[in-house]
Amino acid sequence: MSERTAHCSCGQLRITVQGEPRVVGLCHCLACQRRTGSVFAALAAFAGPYEVQGQASEFVRQGDQGARFRFRFCPACGTNLFHTEEGVDSGSVSVAVGTFADPDFPPPRFSIYDSRRHGWVQLPAGCQAFAKDPAP
Template structure:
């Protein structure tokens, strides 16, 4: 790419909270945990684990940025979510307790400006909570928890 790192952009549904990151995700995963189901009202979330050093919210958007912390019931870990205060779109989750999560933000793949097409998951997490009508994703590691 002519010596330049790939830059990816994204935003909430109303466009008030924007972000960007450089490089590739450290991992792409579907999460079937109960909290992801509750937070989204869906069967799972599609997540990109982005190194924190590569991720930034755009300067014009922090005024609408809101946060909420929840406890993941299977582990007791606390995740701080960042969402748009205008439209409610969940952008990211972060955890500062577990060594595996400290270096990354967990970003919702559906918030990417170019769409979710290139975000095919490497793994499915918390498969014990996967809806019984959903098959396992071909080629994705099937994990009982976060690892």
């Protein structure tokens, strides 16, 4: 089984995941735009187990459909490294794709909140777009 490690800018906070991502996607919601400081978030979801090293600050945000997401940030450099969804598949984790610093990382297969995507952002071929979050 393959192993991947992502870390923050200063290296203090790390997460190691096992296997290939279950899904890689983009989120264009306004909350993700503000959270990342970019025009979208690129995320990779992994099944557990995973291992975290270092100290993390947390921020909990409620999504449009009521789900609660717990985001983990490095308290030293501020990098948003990963998040979990409370009460759902507690063993899974979503990691910010850029924190792997791997240009060969698998491309996104879906794009959510595409209705809020900046007009100049082009999606990769084969990436399925949803106007909002298709999750129930």
